[in-house]
Amino acid sequence: MAPGKPQQQDQGKAPQEGGASKGKKRGKGRRGNFEDDYGYSRRDQNLAKPPDQEKLTETQLKEELVRNLSCVDPAKMKNRVVWDANEKGFILAQDEEQTIHMFHLDSELIFKDSQEEIKEYPFSLSEEVEDPEFVEKKSPPPASADPSSSNDGISDEQKATEEAEDADEKEEIAQAKEEKPTKLLNQFNFCERASQTLNNPIREHSAQTVPPPRSSYKDYCNAWIIYDLYESDTANRPKATKKVAAGGGGGEGEEGEEGEKKEGAEGEEKKDKAKDTKKDKEREGKVAAKEKVRVRKASILEGTAAQEAALAKSAEGLKILERLVMQNVFNDVLHDFKYYEDASDEFRETGEGTILPLWKFAYDRAKKHHVTSISWAQSEPDMFAVSYGSFNFMHPILDGMVLIWSLRNTAFPEHIWMAPKGAMSCAIHPLQDCLVAVGLYDGNVALLQLRENEENSNRSVILKNCHIVMKHRSPIWSVRWADNDMDNNPNFYSCGMDGQVIHWVIDPSASGGGGGLSGTPIATLHLPVPPVQGPDGTNYNLFGCARAMAIHPKERSTFLVGTAEGNIFQCSMLYGSRFQQIYNAHFLPVAALEWNYFHPDVFLSCSEDWTIKVWDRNDSEPMYVFEIGVAILDCAWAPYSSTVFAAVTEEGKTLVYDLNVNKEKPICCQQVVTKKKVRPNRIAFNPYYPLIVVGDDRGQLTTLKLSPNLRNLPRDPKGHIVDGEPRVTFEINKMTKLLSLVRDPESVTGPKTLTLADEKQAKNVLSIMGAGKK
C-alpha cells in the first residue's frame, strides 16, 4: 500500500463525517502523529517536586512492591450503625454495593475487523483491511441507511449534504471496485488538507478561596437620610471611642482624626460583633418557649404604651392646630386686626379716633370672676396673663385663677392655674416670660413657671409663699417685677392692704415648697397722721392700705404706692422708713398708678372719685386733672406715646386721651361692654400692637384696636416714622412742653387744676360713692 494511504483514507472519511465536530477530526490527526495528546510538552517540562518529597535511590525505586487487589473494599466500614429516631436506638445500616465506578464512557469506536464494522461499512472491507486505525462510528446511526428518514431531527441542510454524500458514495463504490480509492471530494468540490500545528497545551490552574460572605440589602436613600445617619453617627461616636479605648487598653483614644475614623470603623466592627452576640442571645432565648411568650406580651404592651405616649405627646401639636382652626374661624377679625384702619380718621378735624372691638376672651369657669389684673408679656407680643378674683367684698368668690391667654387662640387659654384663693394681681416678668408672679386674696404670693422643665413637667406652678410670718395679712393688690438682683435672681415686690411692701427674691438653689421664695419687708405705709388712741388707751399708728404700685421704669429703686385712703407714697427701696413724697391725690382709693414710659418724672393716677390725674413727681399738686363724672376703674399710659393714655369707667366706657391733641376732652370715648351692668375693671396696652385689652367683672376680656388718630407716631419732615433715641427725646420734649404750659401760670395763679379741694365736696363724693355701692 502507498504510504499516503491512511491520510487519504482520513481525507476520504472527512466528507462522510459531515456535521461531526471539528474536535474529533483534530483528535484523529493527532493520533496519527503523536503518541499522546500532551506528550510533546511534557517532555520539555521540569516536573515540580515538593520540597519535602522523599528521595529514593535507584534500587529503591526499582524495588517491586506487591499490592493485592481484592474485590472487597477494605476501607469500607463494616458493622456501620445509624441512629433511628423512630426506634430511639441504633440499628445496623444496610451495606451498599462494594463496587466503585471509577470511570464510565459510552464509546463510539468500533473495532475495524469486528462484525459491527462489517455491518456499518460493508464496502470498505476489502480495501481497508490493512488500516490499523479505528474507524469512527457516526454519532447518529447512519443517515445513509435511509435517506427518507427526515424525522431524525437532522436539519434539512444536513439532509441535503447527506444525500449528496450518498450519491458520492455510490459512485465511490462503483469506482472502488475498479481502482484504488482516490481523493474524495464533497459536493462543493472541496478538498481538505489538514495540517497540524503545535498546539499549546491547555493548562488550568485554579485556586478556590472561601467566598466572602454576601448579603443583599435594599433601602431608599437621599441627601437627608444620609445626613440623619451622619448625625446619629456623630452622636454615637463618643460612646464608640470609649468602648474602643476600654477594649484596646486606652491607647487608641489619643490619636488624631484618622485615629477616630479607624476607631469608627472598629466601632462598627464591634457593633457587628455585638449584633452577632445579640443574635446568639436571641437564638438562645428562642429555645426557651416560655420566654418567647413573655417577649411577645411585652411587645404588645409596648405597642399600646407607644400609642399612648404618642397621644400624650400630641398635645403640643393639637394646640397649634387649634390656633390654626381659630385663625380660620376668626379670619375676618384677624384681617381687621392686621389691616383695617379706620379711613374716617383722616377727615376728623378734631383729631378724634375710634376703637374697634376685635376678639373676646372668655373662659367658662371664670364667668363669675372679676378680672383683677392684666399683664402683657414684653417679649411675646401676643401673650398676656390675666388674674381672676373678686372685688366684691360683700360676696367674695373664694377661688380664683390665673390664665395665660394668647391672641392666637381666643377660645381657650394657653395655661390655666387654679388658685386656691382669689388672684388679685399678676405680673409677667419683663425678660423671662415664663415667670408669672401672682398675689392672692389671702396675702400669699405664688410664682408660676410656665416653661417646661424637669421638675415641672406639666407646666404649672411652682413656688409659693408658705411662710406665715412673711406673708401679707390681707389681699395683695399689686405685684411688680424689679430688675434681677446682683446674683441675677428674679425678684419682685408686692403690696397689700396691710400697708406692707414686701420684696421677694427667687432663690434658684432652694427649690420646692415655698423655700424658693424669700421675702423681706421693705416699707410700711404709715399715714402722715398722728397715732390714734385705741379703746384701751394705747396709741396706734395708722397705715395706708396699698391698692396700686408702680416701679419707676428707669430708677428701679423708686416706686409709687397708691393707698385706699387716696394717698400716693413715693418710696425708695433703699430706705424704707421714710418716704420721698406723699401726695394727697384722691379722696377715694387710688385705683391705678403708672409711670410714663418716656418722661421720667410723670405718672398717672386714677380713682373712683371720678378723676384721672397726671403728676409731676417733683410737684405735690397734679399737673392735669380730668374729671369724668363717673368712677374711673383703671388707667394706663400708651407704650408708644408720652401723651396718650386710656382709662375705663364704671359705666363701661373706654376713654383715650392724647394731651398733645386735646387737653380737656378725650379723643375717643366708646362703650366697650355690651351689657349695662358689666363694669370693665382693667385696661392694658399691648406693647407692640395698637391694641388694648379691657377686662370686666364677668371674666370677659375684650381686645380693641386703636384707630390711626389714637396712635400718631412722630414723623420726620420726610414723613418717615422716627424711631430709636430721637423718638424718645421727641416724646420727652412733647411732655415737657405740656408740663411747662401748665406750670407757667402756677407762679401767678396756682396750678390749673380742677381738684375738688374742698372737704365738703369730698364728703359729698364719699357719700355718693357709698350710696352707689350699697
Added chain:
Amino acid sequence: MSEKEHKNSGPRIEDLMVVEKVESIIDRISGHKNVEGVIVCDKEGAAIQTTMDNTNTVMYAEGIRNAVIMGTSMVRDCDPTNDLLYIRIGSKKLEMLAHSDPDYLAIVIQSRIKAAKKEVEQNAI
C-alpha cells in the same frame, strides 16, 4: 426583663392625665366652628384618637400621611437640617391642617363653607 415588665405593666398615671388632657383638647377643637373632625394617628397611620367615622378616618389619615411624607421629603431635600412641622391643605370644600411629628400625626379637617354661606346671606339681603 423584670424591669422591662415593670415599666410596661401599664401606662403611667401621669400619662393617663396627659391623655385626658389631650382628649379634652380634641373635644374642644372638634367643638369649634366648621370643624369636621380631629384625628390623631401614630407614625404608621393607625388612628389613636378620632372624632370621625372609620371610613373617613382611614381615608384622611392615609392620604394626609402620604402628603406629609412627601412634604417632609421635599423640605429635607432642600435643607437636611430642616424638618416639616405643619401642612395646611386648602381645598374647595375643606381645609386640612396637619401637624407632623416623628411619633404622631395630628389632623384637623375643617370645612370652608363659611364663605359660601356668606354669599348666600348677601344674596338673600
